[in-house]
Amino acid sequence: MxxxxxxxxxxxxxxxxxxxxxxxxxxxxxGYFLPHEGTNDVAWGVIAFESLAAYEAYRARLKTDxxxxxxxxxxxxxxxxxxxxxxxxxxxxxxxxxxx
Numbered sequence: 001m002x003x004x005x006x007x008x009x010x011x012x013x014x015x016x017x018x019x020x021x022x023x024x025x026x027x028x029x030x031g032y033f034l035p036h037e038g039t040n041d042v043a044w045g046v047i048a049f050e051s052l053a054a055y056e057a058y059r060a061r062l063k064t065d066x067x068x069x070x071x072x073x074x075x076x077x078x079x080x081x082x083x084x085x086x087x088x089x090x091x092x093x094x095x096x097x098x099x100x
Contacts (some may be wrong), residue, residue: 002083017071025061062100
């Protein structure tokens with residue numbers, strides 16, 4: 001997603017709220033990631049689902065979740081996200097969740 005580079009603290013607050021909302025609605029939040037060096041406006045929110053059907057059920061729950069709706073409104077009011085892209089990926093077996 002493309003974020004407003006001068007709204008970093010507000011974006012962190014937004015992401016932290018999702019840390020409680022996403023699991024309640026059925027997603028597995030892998031994490032939110034802000035730029036550290038280089039491009040200053042590209043952030044990532046990574047959420048895992050068992051299937052596309054699980055993702056669709058999650059999206060339906062989000063639309064009825066009071067805190068989820070409030071967090072979307074917060075982002076819109078602050079103009080935190082300037083552009084959002086969604087990609088659906090699948091794990092290459094044996095490459096994810098490997099202990100350190």
